[in-house]
Amino acid sequence: MRNKHPRGLLFLFFTEMWERFGYYLIIGIFVLYMIDPAATGGLAFSDKYADDIFGTYIALTYLTPFLGGYLADRVLGYFKAIYLGGFLMGLGYIGLGFHNITAFYVSMALIIVGNGFFKPSISTLVGNLYSTEEYKANKDAGYNIFYMGINIGAFICNIIAAFMRNQYGWSAAFITAGVGMFIGLIIFTLGRKHLESANVMKPVQEGDISLGRILGAVFLPAIICGAIGWMIPDNIFKSDSTDAFIFACIPIIVFYVRLYLKANHEDKRPLGALLAIFAVGMLFWAVFKQNGTALTRWANYYTDRQVTGTTEKALTGIYLVDQKDFQTKEVQKYDSQFQAEKNEAGEPVKVQGKDVYFTNISEEQRAELEKNPEQKVSLINTELFQSVNPGWIILLTPLVVGFFMFLRKRGKEPSTPSKIVLGLFISALSCLFMVAAVYIGSNGAVKVSPLWLVGTYGVITIGELCLSPMGLSIVSKLSPPRLTALMMGGFFLSISIGNKLSGVLASMWYDYENKANFFLVNCLLLLFATLLGLSILKRLNAVMKEKGIS
Known part of the structure; x- marks a missing residue:
């Protein structure tokens, strides 16, 4: 790697690996922590409220990079932004370990702000390392290596989270995420001498939009609209936080639309193409990011996680299983959606000493367990399923890359926009796996094999892999040079809105009597995005051709 890639890449690889270790560790256990009863260390939130908070949290972590990246470009520099962002995130992760509502929300704010400085800055450093002629040709390969670091961190974090949670509790798991972040900063510090050449702030160019205009024309109106959305009586979008977020996004969306409408003839077509890609990508993230909500719920309540025999002994030995007390049929007084027992007002409450996992086990499993009702039952930790997606990425990336290289040699490789549309269609098919799982499990009456989730992921x-890696690449290629930073912000905004929509969709879980319909709606959303992509594909390819890129 030394001859083809700059030495600084190795340090950025491990810095990002440990940062993503902390970030995805939190993602894997966030909802589980919020819905867990207070007696076992959780916050005892209802599932709907937890979904809403999760959607808002991951939405804001992708909204702040817009301003954080801009400040890193023009004011702070990338080193300062990485240290500031990493330090804030590390404090936030550790703060979540304190079982206190105030600390919980303050810690989320620290992580959201910290991520805004860290995420765009370290990605920019990777690109800057390849700005010289010596390494320029290997830039795409460098980003692929960097992306692999992200997924290694995302893969191992849930295994560590399960171990720490089983051994020492929720707080230890959150603190572990903070330790990972600070390890990342130490590695970054050790490699600073190899990164100095990449810490070059973006020079001011003619036509650049000033920081004052960004704050005055975008963020101030967004804050005002967000406050209005929070304070309006009742709820338009089912919760105050969702109303506030959607309202806050309106001025930002208007800003981008005006940017397109006022663009000159040369810039208008590329900007229009990017806005269209943002729109279809938003629908992808709305479904994909349900891995932390709806799919986590499926793993928690509807997936057979019991292990026995040799597997039980092996996983118990490394503390990756949760020991549960078997409950008899009295747990059937829980509501049908496994939310919790209802009080006299019909509101869900978290009941101590019972576990809803056993509500929908098969009659054969129940009969076997009732022979010895005092026994402990070993269950695979729910958060371990969050490692399936990065595990698949590590396994499938060489195959997908190899497949497209095979097509390229024969002159049949799809264009970048075509790959994005293909990715949307394939993602829609994944929802059908979950539709089948619902029917196999008789709409949740019986737990199903974990292989359904593995197949879905x-x-x-x-x-x-067809869609996500193309995003930043196509933005950098199509954006007018003076607007690149702003369009990167638009890309993150589309992810942010998609993330929030994922929480909104997940919170509707309990509105569907037949859970197959929930996944069918997700499938239809992605098919709609596919059709939208197909409708503009010819124009997108034409714009790419005009720019001399494929």
Whole structure:
């Protein structure tokens, strides 16, 4: 790697690996922590409220990079932004370990702001390392290596989270995420001498939009609209936080639309193409990011996680299983959606000493367990399923890349926009796996094999590999040079809105009596995005051709 890639890449690889270790560790256990009863260390939130908070959290972590990246470009420099962002995130992760509502929300704010400085800055450093003629040709390969670091961190973090949670509790798991972040900063510090050449702030160019205009024309109106959305009586979009977020996004969306409408003839077509890609990508993220909500719920309540025999002994030995007390049929007084027992007002409450996992086990499993009702039952930790997607990425990336290289040699490789549309369609097919799982499990009456989730993640990972890596690449290629930073912000905004929509969709889980319909709606959303992509594909390819890129 030394001859083909700059030495600084190795340090950025491990810095990002440990940062993503902390970030995805939190993602894997966030909802589980919020819905867990207080007696076992959780916050005892209802599932709907947890979904809403999760959607808002991951939405804001992708909204702040717009301003954080801009400040890193023009004011702070990338080193300062990485240290500031990493330090804030590390404090936030550790703060989540304190079982306190105030600390919980303050810690989320620290992570959201910190991610805004860290994420765009470290990605920019990777690109800057390849700005010289010596390494320029290997830039795409460098980003692929960097992306692999992200997924290694995402893969191992849930295994560590399960171990820490089983051994020491929720707080230890959150603190582990913070330790990972600070390890990343130490590695970054050790490699600084190899990164100095990449810490070059973006020079001011003619036509650049000033920081004052960004704050005055975009963020101030967004804050005002967000406050209005929070304070309006009742709820338009089912919760105050969702109303506030959607309202806050309106001025930002208007800003981008005006940017397109006022663009000159040369810039208008590329900007229009990017806005269209943002729109279809938003629908992808709305479904994909349900891995932390709806699919986590499926793993928690509807997936057979019991292990026995040799597997039980092996996983118990490394503390990757949760020991549960078997409950008899009295747990059937829980509501049908496994939310919790209802009080007299019909509101869900978290009941101590019972576990809803056993509500929908098969009659054969129940009969076997009732022979010895005092026994402990070993269950695979729910968060371990969050490692399936990065695991698939590590396995499938060489195959997908090799497949497209095979087509390229024969002159049949699809264009970048075509790959994005293909990714949307493949992702839609993944939802059908979950539709089948619902029917196999008689709409949740009986738990199903974990292989359904593994298969779902496998299919959507292929879609992700066709779509996600193309995003930043196509933005950098199509954006007018003076607007690149702003369009990168638009890309993150589309992900942010998609993330929030994922929480909104997941919170509707309990509105569907037949859970197959929930996944069918997700499938239809992605098919709609596919059709939208197909309708503009010819124009997108033409714009790419005009720019001399494929």
